[in-house]
Amino acid sequence: MSTPFDNIKTVFRNAEVKPQRQDLYHLSIPKEQLVALVTHLKEVEGYLHLVQLTAVDWIEKNQFQLTYILNNPTKRLDVMVKTFIDRDNPTMDTIHHMWEQAATYQRELREMFGIDFPGSPRVDKPFILEGWDNIPPYRRDFDTKKYAEETYFPRPGRETNDPKEYMKKKLYPDEI
Amino acid sequence: MSKSDLEKRTVMSPDGEPIEINPLQDYFCDAHPKVHEPVLPIFEKFLNWARSESLWVLGFGTGCGAIEMRPLMTPRFDAYRFGIQWRPTPRQSSVFIISGYLSVKTLKRVIRSYEQMQNPKFVIALGSCTINGGMYWDSYNTIKRLDHYLPVDVYIAGCMPRPEAILAGFEKLKELIRQGKGEGANLYAQNFDWYKANQKKIIKDWDMPDYNW
Numbered sequence A: 001m002s003t004p005f006d007n008i009k010t011v012f013r014n015a016e017v018k019p020q021r022q023d024l025y026h027l028s029i030p031k032e033q034l035v036a037l038v039t040h041l042k043e044v045e046g047y048l049h050l051v052q053l054t055a056v057d058w059i060e061k062n063q064f065q066l067t068y069i070l071n072n073p074t075k076r077l078d079v080m081v082k083t084f085i086d087r088d089n090p091t092m093d094t095i096h097h098m099w100e101q102a103a104t105y106q107r108e109l110r111e112m113f114g115i116d117f118p119g120s121p122r123v124d125k126p127f128i129l130e131g132w133d134n135i136p137p138y139r140r141d142f143d144t145k146k147y148a149e150e151t152y153f154p155r156p157g158r159e160t161n162d163p164k165e166y167m168k169k170k171l172y173p174d175e176i
Numbered sequence B: 001m002s003k004s005d006l007e008k009r010t011v012m013s014p015d016g017e018p019i020e021i022n023p024l025q026d027y028f029c030d031a032h033p034k035v036h037e038p039v040l041p042i043f044e045k046f047l048n049w050a051r052s053e054s055l056w057v058l059g060f061g062t063g064c065g066a067i068e069m070r071p072l073m074t075p076r077f078d079a080y081r082f083g084i085q086w087r088p089t090p091r092q093s094s095v096f097i098i099s100g101y102l103s104v105k106t107l108k109r110v111i112r113s114y115e116q117m118q119n120p121k122f123v124i125a126l127g128s129c130t131i132n133g134g135m136y137w138d139s140y141n142t143i144k145r146l147d148h149y150l151p152v153d154v155y156i157a158g159c160m161p162r163p164e165a166i167l168a169g170f171e172k173l174k175e176l177i178r179q180g181k182g183e184g185a186n187l188y189a190q191n192f193d194w195y196k197a198n199q200k201k202i203i204k205d206w207d208m209p210d211y212n213w
């Protein structure tokens, strides 16, 4: 089957192409070639818009997956460029020189997953967690519920009522 | 403001002379808040009536519940006929509506704004998030019980409460004030150390004065 990415395979042999929908394709690439591939997509193929940069924690494989979603406004095509990085040494090359807004995504990933992007502007500044001193909260080994209960004074007596039964008892007490 | 802005340091004056500054002492008053004693009961009663009829709300929305405050300003619900209006700064307001979930980052700003408000001041907490955490009960970054950080006068339950409920909450608040029970600011002053300890427990990079009015 031919895809819009066939010519990319000639340049980036390690890239794997997987169609998801007519207008959405997955590209996987080793970490070292990712910036080159994204640059190629932007400069040559016309993927001008960075939709999103996000991460997934594959704790079982000891890896983080980074997903760069790019959009081509003329061809109306989306592509998700995926790469895996080591969970013990999470560093990735920055792409803020191509899209300035990437710096914000990278700052967020740095805070929420602890993935470092050396050279990205203000990447070490707190983003929404000011003074966080635990492991990054989006990592899957962080126990959110336990942390919340220990930190934020839970109110005792939080219980669940069946709304139907509760209202019946309240409105028509004699009928029960 | 960051932590380094509060440290003692030497700066150059406009005339080129180096001067020592200690921002926490020079720029802020570090006295604790004081309990306001009523002067004369009957006079206080009159004052309370006046206060209850003129509630100025700080226009600061913290969570999703803030969206329900907008309809109150429109002709349909028209909170203004009850003597309620919204003000842009803490200095001009007497009611602080905490409209929903509070992240730790927002709590810091809320505390600063609350402390800058003039006495007497009242806090209305909207939504289940302020009562027990609501749907963010297991979140790593939102508080669960607002009354551990600020004295709350009225809770309005719901997720989110309708504008009618908020109006009912205002009526309740007025009642409390007229009965002389709107003592939030005094409560805050009395238990100042307890409130501060709770606030500092979760705000880990405390980069502001302890009490800044």
Ligand code: SF4
Residues within 6 Å of the ligand: B063, B064, B065, B099, B100, B101, B126, B127, B128, B129, B130, B134, B135, B136, B158, B159, B160, B161
């Ligand atoms: S109580 Fe509901 S509406 Fe209000 S802030 Fe929480 S989640 Fe949002």
